[in-house]
Amino acid sequence: MKIALCSTYVPFLYGGARNIVEWLEASLKEAGHAVERIYLPETDDPEFLFQQMAAFRWIDLSAADRIVCFRPQSHLIPHPNKILWFIHHKRLFYDLWDSPYRGFPDDEKHRSLREALHRADSAAFREARKIFTNSKVVSDRLMAFNGVAGEVLYPPVFQPGRFHCRKYGDEIVCIARLEHHKRQHLLVRAMPFTKTPVRLRLCGVGSGNDYPDQLWNLAGELGCRDQILFENRWISEQEKVEILSDCLAAAYIPINEDSYGYPSVEAAHARKAVLTTTDSGGVLELVADGINGLVVEPDAVALAGAMDRLYLDRQEAARMGERAGGRLRDLGISWDHVLKSILG
Amino acid sequence: MKVLIVNNMAPFIWGGAEELAANLEKQLVLAGHEAEVLRIPFQWNPAAKIPSQMLMARSLKLWNVDHVIALKFPAYLIRHPRKTMWLVHQYRQAYDLRGTELSNIPVSAEGDALVSLIREADREAFGECRAVYSIAPPVAGRLKKFNGLESTVLLPPLNDPELFGGGPPDGYILAAGRINSGKRQHLLVEAMRFAAESVRLIVAGPPDSAEDGDRLKKLVELYGLSGRVTLDLGFLSRPEYAGYINRADAVAYVPFDEDSLGYVTMEAAGAGKPVITATDSGGVLGLVKHGETGWVCEPDAKALGRVLSEAAGAGSKTREFGANARSLWKSMDVTWPRTLEALLR
Numbered sequence: 001m002k003i004a005l006c007s008t009y010v011p012f013l014y015g016g017a018r019n020i021v022e023w024l025e026a027s028l029k030e031a032g033h034a035v036e037r038i039y040l041p042e043t044d045d046p047e048f049l050f051q052q053m054a055a056f057r058w059i060d061l062s063a064a065d066r067i068v069c070f071r072p073q074s075h076l077i078p079h080p081n082k083i084l085w086f087i088h089h090k091r092l093f094y095d096l097w098d099s100p101y102r103g104f105p106d107d108e109k110h111r112s113l114r115e116a117l118h119r120a121d122s123a124a125f126r127e128a129r130k131i132f133t134n135s136k137v138v139s140d141r142l143m144a145f146n147g148v149a150g151e152v153l154y155p156p157v158f159q160p161g162r163f164h165c166r167k168y169g170d171e172i173v174c175i176a177r178l179e180h181h182k183r184q185h186l187l188v189r190a191m192p193f194t195k196t197p198v199r200l201r202l203c204g205v206g207s208g209n210d211y212p213d214q215l216w217n218l219a220g221e222l223g224c225r226d227q228i229l230f231e232n233r234w235i236s237e238q239e240k241v242e243i244l245s246d247c248l249a250a251a252y253i254p255i256n257e258d259s260y261g262y263p264s265v266e267a268a269h270a271r272k273a274v275l276t277t278t279d280s281g282g283v284l285e286l287v288a289d290g291i292n293g294l295v296v297e298p299d300a301v302a303l304a305g306a307m308d309r310l311y312l313d314r315q316e317a318a319r320m321g322e323r324a325g326g327r328l329r330d331l332g333i334s335w336d337h338v339l340k341s342i343l344g
Numbered sequence: 345m346k347v348l349i350v351n352n353m354a355p356f357i358w359g360g361a362e363e364l365a366a367n368l369e370k371q372l373v374l375a376g377h378e379a380e381v382l383r384i385p386f387q388w389n390p391a392a393k394i395p396s397q398m399l400m401a402r403s404l405k406l407w408n409v410d411h412v413i414a415l416k417f418p419a420y421l422i423r424h425p426r427k428t429m430w431l432v433h434q435y436r437q438a439y440d441l442r443g444t445e446l447s448n449i450p451v452s453a454e455g456d457a458l459v460s461l462i463r464e465a466d467r468e469a470f471g472e473c474r475a476v477y478s479i480a481p482p483v484a485g486r487l488k489k490f491n492g493l494e495s496t497v498l499l500p501p502l503n504d505p506e507l508f509g510g511g512p513p514d515g516y517i518l519a520a521g522r523i524n525s526g527k528r529q530h531l532l533v534e535a536m537r538f539a540a541e542s543v544r545l546i547v548a549g550p551p552d553s554a555e556d557g558d559r560l561k562k563l564v565e566l567y568g569l570s571g572r573v574t575l576d577l578g579f580l581s582r583p584e585y586a587g588y589i590n591r592a593d594a595v596a597y598v599p600f601d602e603d604s605l606g607y608v609t610m611e612a613a614g615a616g617k618p619v620i621t622a623t624d625s626g627g628v629l630g631l632v633k634h635g636e637t638g639w640v641c642e643p644d645a646k647a648l649g650r651v652l653s654e655a656a657g658a659g660s661k662t663r664e665f666g667a668n669a670r671s672l673w674k675s676m677d678v679t680w681p682r683t684l685e686a687l688l689r
Contacts, residue, residue, distance in 0.1 A: 002356055010408050011380050012346050036355045038385060043405045051403050058400035060387040063355040 001343065002034045004064035006074040008042035016262065017071045017087060020134070023158045024068070024085075024342070027335045036064065042073065046104055046113055049073075049090070053120060068342060069128075076124045083342055084131045086138060086150060088258060093117050094145055122146040132341060135259040135282045153341050154285075154333045157262055162237070163269035165321065166245040168314050171201045171229070172275060172307055173247040175240055176263045178206035178232060182254045184215055186277075186298060191224035193304030198311035200251075201229040203243065244270035249310045249317055251275040252283055253298065260286040265333060268292065268324035273317050275306050286331065292324040345688065346378045348409045348424075352416040353383035361416055361432045364479075367503050368413065368430075368687075371680045377688075384419040388435070391448045391458060394418075398465055413687050414473075417462075421469050428687055429469075429476040430498060431483055433603070438462040439490045466491060475689060480604035480627050498686055499678045502610055507586035510616040510670075513658035516544040516574075517620070518592035520585065521608045523560070523577065524552040527599045528622075531645060533563045536573055538649025543656040545596075548576040548588050589615050594655040594662055596620040598643060602627045613637065613673035618665035620651055631676075637669035 005028075007021045021037060028035045038061075042052055056076040061067050066081040075084050089095070092102050093114045104110050125131060125148045132153035133139045139150040157163075176182050184202050191200055206212045212232045219225045235243070244250065250267030252274060259282040264274045268286070274293035276283045289295035294309070296302040310317045328334070349372075351365040365381045372379035384401055388394060401421040406412070412427040414420035417435045420427075437447035438459045449455045470476055470493055477498040478484035484495045502508070519532045529547050536545050551557035557577045564573050580588070589595060595612035597619055604627045612619050613631055619638040621628045634640035639651045655662050 004355055011348050011382065011406070012378050012408055034356055036353070038353070038355075038383070040384075041382065041404055041406050043407050045405070048405045052405055055400045055403035058396040058403075059385050060393055060397060061355060061385060062387060 002036075002063065002065045003028055004036045004038055004061050004067045004079075005070070006038045006040070006061070006067055006077050007070035008072065008074050009039040010043075011041060019158070019262075020085070020087065020155045021070055023156075023335075024338065026158070027339060028342075031339055040074065042071075044090075044092070046110065049113065049117065050120075066343075073121075073124075075128070076120070078127065082128045084125070084128045084150075085134070085153060085155075085342070086131055086142065087134045088138060089121070089141060089145070090117065095141060118145060122148065130344075136285055137258045137282055151341075152285075153338060154260065154265075154331055156333050156335050156338060157265050157269065160265075160269045160328075160334070162241050163266060164241070164245050165271040168248050168272075168318055168321070169246045170197060170311070171199045171247045172249050172251050172310065173201040173203065173243055174251045174253075174263070175203045175235055175243065175266070176252060176254075176261075178202070178204045178212045178215065180211050181257075182252075183277075183298070185218060186253060186300060186303060187251055188215055188219050188224065188228065189222065189300035190303035190307065191219070191227045192222050193301050194227070194307050194311075195304075196308045196311040198248070198307045199227055199229065200307075201231070201243070201247070203231040203233075203235045203240075205232060205234055240266065241270075244272060247272060248314070249273040249275055249293070249321070251303075252280070253277045253303075254280055254283065255298075256281040258282050264293075265328065268328050271318075271321040271325050273310065273320035273324060275303070275310070277303075286327065288327075290320075292320050292327045294320075346408065346410045347372050347380075347688070348406065348412050349379065349381045350412055350414040350419045350422050351381060351383050352386045352419045354387070355385055364432065364500055365415060367500075370503075371684060375681070375684055382419075382422075384422070386416075386418060388437075389448055391437075391450070391455075394435075394458065395461055398462070402465075411688060417466070421465060423472070427473050428689075429473045429495075430687055431476065431478045431487065431495065433483060434466060434486065435462055436486075440486055463491070475686075477686065481630060482603050482627060496686070498683055499605060499676070501678045501680045501683055502607070502614065503680075504582060504586075505614055505679075507582060508589060508611045508614040510614075510666075511590040513593040513662075514591040515657070516546050516592060517594050517596050517652055517656055518588050518612075519545060519547045519549075519596045520588060520611075521549050521597065521599075521606070522552060523547070523549050524556045525559075527597075528643070530559055530563060531598055531622075531643060531648060532596050532652075533560055533569065533573055534567070534645035535648035535652055536569050537567050538646045540653040540656070541572075543652050544572050544574070545652070546574045546576065546588065546592075548580060548585070550579045551577055586611070586615075589617065592617055593658040594618045594620060594638070594666070596648075596652070597625070597628060598622040598648070599625055599628065600643075601625070605631050610673060610678070613669040616666045616670040618655065618662055618669055620648070620655055622648075631669070631672060633668075633672070636665065637672055638665055 059077050067079040068083045069075045131150040133150040142150045252263045274287045277298040287293040294306040296306045369379045398418045401418045412424040415432045441447045476495040478495045487493045519529045595617050597608045609631050619632045621632045622643040632638040641647050641651045
């Protein structure tokens with residue numbers, strides 16, 4: 001089948017939104033399909049919102065048997081066989097309207113833009129043969145704002161067979177971008193409260209140096225640097241596999257994230273329990289407390305208690321890790337399942 | 345610098361311009377820039393939908409981009425304050441192909457309106473550019489003739505010139521490159537009927553379609569040339585391909601009306617091999633001078649047969665022409681550093 005994968009992007013910026021497209025591209029090609037990847041530039045400036053949407057309406061992909069659209073506003077591209085794998089709205093005009101992120105006034109002009117955008121989006125959603133989303137949260141928003149149903153299709157990680165478990169060591173690892181909303185600082189704050197020799201390993205880079213510097217300074221102030229391995233650098237895929245294969249468990253505690261997050265899925269593939277928090281949003285679609293990980297309040301004492309529990313009862317940590325792999329199967333997190341859904 | 349290369353995309357088709365864009369991206373990265381290719385879908389049939397796609401390219405917004413290098417219509421209509429054109433081609437059906445059977449624009453009032461729309465949009469887009477370069481003399485010629493615009497010819501350099509160092513001749517004439525009816529390898533096989541018994545021809549390269557390959561096989565069989573003509577049909581790795589060039593006595597390249605010098609011509613000249621081409625091969629004649637760097641011959645099997653006989657055997661003339669071809673090519677100074685310097689100026 002000739003399949004065009006359509007998404008929007010900002011040139012020279014690389015993020016998770018490209019992963020889902022490029023990994024699907026690789027999987028489809030492996031299955032013998034002809035795939036064309038189409039990235040179109042899009043800016044967030046409300047002044048140009050409708051101009052760009054008009055441009056997407058004029059794209060002619062009749063050469064493709066089917067198109068799959070990801071990041072907004074690629075869902076406006078017309079095609080008789082349009083599938084959406086919808087990952088988020090233009091959120092400033094949706095759920096983040098009443099938030100400090102909006103950045104433009106709540107005036108008549110912008111309210112009109114919002115209303116027109118909602119109508120245009122809803123019409124484009126109705127054109128799609130099928131809508132998948134990357135999480136329950138996004139499906140819920142689609143229903144609440146646009147009145148359309150989206151089936152959750154969890155994005156798998158690339159080549160999950162790479163991940164494996166060698167042992168259950170002494171480290172709780174968090175391999176994720178070092179950003180404030182990922183809240184590595186809560187993990188640092190937890191360390192002085194631990195009562196066992198459990199260790200913390202933080203790996204990743206930030207978009208700037210501020211937050212990484214704050215983290216390391218915080219560890220210094222709290223006198224817990226010797227409990228932490230701080231690797232503020234890009235971690236290669238191979239290193240990631242090795243680190244996850246030897247760790248005790250993984251921690252991933254973002255605040256109210258939309259999707260379950262690749263770090264937690266990667267840990268599950270390595271058969272490691274995931275430590276997360278009650279307000280981590282989409283991560284809770286994957287992790288159930290005491291089953292395949294631990295879910296605790298987002299505070300230092302609770303996190304420290306959970307780390308000690310994992311350290312003291314490795315058999316339990318191992319059992320939860322084993323169940324994490326099973327949980328991925330139950331949720332249909334595999335490329336086989338994705339291809340069946342997208343091509344169905 | 346963040347350099348965005350803007351090109352068209354005919355979905356599911358990969359051709360020379362895509363290759364050029366990918367190589368330009370690679371060379372920019374090697375030179376220490378950030379580079380990406382933006383491919384804008386373009387479906388030119390039916391012609392009535394061309395205007396909306398022009399508007400589409402014009403309406404896209406770019407940010408986080410320092411410099412744009414645009415290659416083709418309508419992708420080059422995209423707006424950016426710092427845009428340089430490296431023109432591969434305009435929409436030729438609105439220019440030199442207008443009124444021929446190769447144009448999909450009807451000869452009618454509506455067709456006229458579409459043509460003037462395209463020409464007006466081109467005028468505006470070219471006017472926005474910091475600089476306008478063409479990839480070959482005929483492209484620059486058309487731009488001058490139809491749009492009254494001067495452009496500098498900037499030939500696409502070879503990507504791996506180090507592979508084409510030349511070598512001792514091994515007693516064959518090589519016909520290389522993609523194999524299809526426009527590249528006319530079949531004419532060279534037919535010419536072998538008229539060439540001296542001692543001449544050997546190797547045809548090496550990927551046929552565009554199974555029919556293109558079969559046509560050559562049938563000709564070899566029909567004329568009983570299997571002892572003198574070798575067909576190596578299929579994809580060749582770059583070292584394999586370069587080996588064929590480096591060991592040849594001479595290279596025969598007789599495409600019909602090519603726009604540019606042709607990679608085969610440049611590679612052969614780089615390797616110090618003379619080139620046999622045809623009077624109607626277009627841009628190839630920029631590097632092949634009859635009696636200096638090779639042979640320019642009527643596109644006729646008999647005439648080509650005589651030239652093959654003359655070139656074969658690597659006599660003193662063949663070696664002299666080869667050396668001249670290399671000197672002429674080197675004097676053109678077509679290299680990536682010089683090309684990037686111009687495109688980013």
